[in-house]
Amino acid sequence: MKDAHILSAIETTLRGPMANAHMANFDPDARLNEDLHLDSVLILHLLLHLETMHGIDVPEREMSKAGVGTVRDLIAFLTGQSIEAEQEEEIDIKVHCVVSCLSAAIKACPDLDHRPFYFGVWDTGFEVDDAFRLSYHGPTVKHDHFRHWFRRLYGVNVIGWYSKDRTKAENIACFEHLLATKRSTEHLMVMLDMYHLPERENKFNQNPFPHYIMIEKTPDPDRWFMHDPDYRWEGILPRAAILNAINQPTVAGGYIFDRAKARAPRNEDLRAYFEAVFLEKRNPMIDATRRIVRAHLDPAGPLNHTALADALRELPVLAIRKYAYEHGFAVFWRALDLPDQDFEDWCDEIEALHQGFRTLQYKITKLSASGDPALATQVFAALDALDQRETHIKAGLKAWFVKWQVSTFASGEVPLVMTGADQ
Incomplete structure (x- = not known):
């Protein structure tokens, strides 16, 4: 099939059934996310x-593995051509906005390692509402767990300054007071709605998009410095724009903490943290996805397959958290001085897990559109395969954890049987 035909089909689809509002930017070199505002889910619909x-x-x-970033790249992907992707500098894994903000402060401290704080982020909280819709954020998603372990691991108290007993205006006034008076070693976090901050592009283009970032003053009182560790971005934005994003009814939250006296985690606390968060025998996100699919396919239930794609729209946001496994393996790989290839092999497994979620998302999108029972069988088979792969990754991580215990603690002190929440 010729490139021109595919280009025409892409344009026709975006202008027609997808009603893309950014077609003024359309051409072969248009960027799918930044110019056409197509997030990963919309690309699957395309x-x-x-x-x-x-x-x-x-x-x-897998598209992301092939380096698809523009319309021209998408055409090359669909026709089996090679894509010349720009070589990117290797960067840290960022998978959770709260964890990323806290970890960024630890990275600013010489000789401290932020990676252990990512233990368990691969399974961290999400919400499934009464309509069987998956969400990375909601009323039941709390961050007290991270605050507790950040204090225990690094000795830093994370203080919540946002109060639901105050009005939005009062909370914003509190935020501005803290910003004006905080010390240079203090970090001020605030939740804002990224959808209402158009100056900041993001790969998901969700509405709403609750997200934690950190703010600093600049010499210009009308412009603030925004640090977004999760999206690896920092820069100066208008104060009014940031306040507008904070003022949205979709968001409410904020913390302040001081890294000045941060310390290295004690080995016994690292062990306790790993054991507290490690769920060896279950994979909550896969289990939840399976329940959601079943609920939407149940002929006796109130839902139907047409709502399934929307119900799992935020699955890509949560699937990114699986990259936190790399931090887990890295902690023990470095401590045990294991061969580089061993670590790289597990990174390949983790990459395959994440890509498997992308493939699953496309199958779910097709199932939602058609309701084809054969596609339902494929979706459940894909979920089973993901379950098996993630359980395999956890078994490997546990084995490295046990080796680390043996090498770290005196004989007789090492519990070789996990004491985690699902044992």
Whole structure:
């Protein structure tokens, strides 16, 4: 199939059934996310339209792994051509906005390692509401767990300054007072709605998009320095724009903490943290996804397959958290001085796990559109395969943890049987 035909099909789909509002930016070099505002879920919908309405085969290989960033890249992906991706500098894994903000402060401290704080982030909290919709943020998602362990590991108290007993205006006044008076070693976190901060592009383009960032003053009182560790961005933005994003009814939260006296975690606390968060025998996100799919396919229930794609729209946001396994392996790999190849092999497994969620998302999108029982079988098979792979990764991580215990603690002090929450 010729490139021109696929280009025309992409444009027709975006202008027609997808009603993309940013087609003034459309051309072969338009960036899918930044110019056309297509997040990972919308790209899957685009692929589905191209496959079902235009007869364009969608390859099995993973788009993000192929380096698809522009319309031209997408055409190359669909036609099996190689894509010349820009070589990116290796950067830290960022998978959770609260953890990323706290970890950024630890990274600013010489000789301290932030990676142990990512233990368990691969399974950290999410919400499934009464309509069986998955969300990374909601009323039941709390951060007290991270605050407790940050204090125990690094000796830093994370203080919540936002109060639900105050009005939004009063909380913003409190925020501005803290910003004006905080010490240079203090970090001021605030939750804002990224959707209402158009100056900041993000790969998901969600509405709403609750997200924690950190703010600093600048010499200009009308402009603030915003540090977003989770999206690896920092820069100066108008004070009014940031306050508008904070003022949205979709967000409420904030913390302040001082890294001045941060210390290295004690080994016994590292062990306790790992054991507290390690769920060896279950994979909560996969279990929740399976329940959601079943609920939407149950002929006796109130839901139907057409709402399934929307119910799992935030799955890509949560799937990124699986990269936290790399931090877990890295802690023990460095401590035990294990071969580089051993670590790289597990990183490949983790990458395959994440890519498997992307493949699952496309199957779910197709199932939601058609309700085809054969596709339902494929979705459940994909979930089972992901379950098996993640359990395998956890078994490998536990084995490294046990080796670390043996090498770290005196004989007789090491509990070789896990004492985690699901044992």
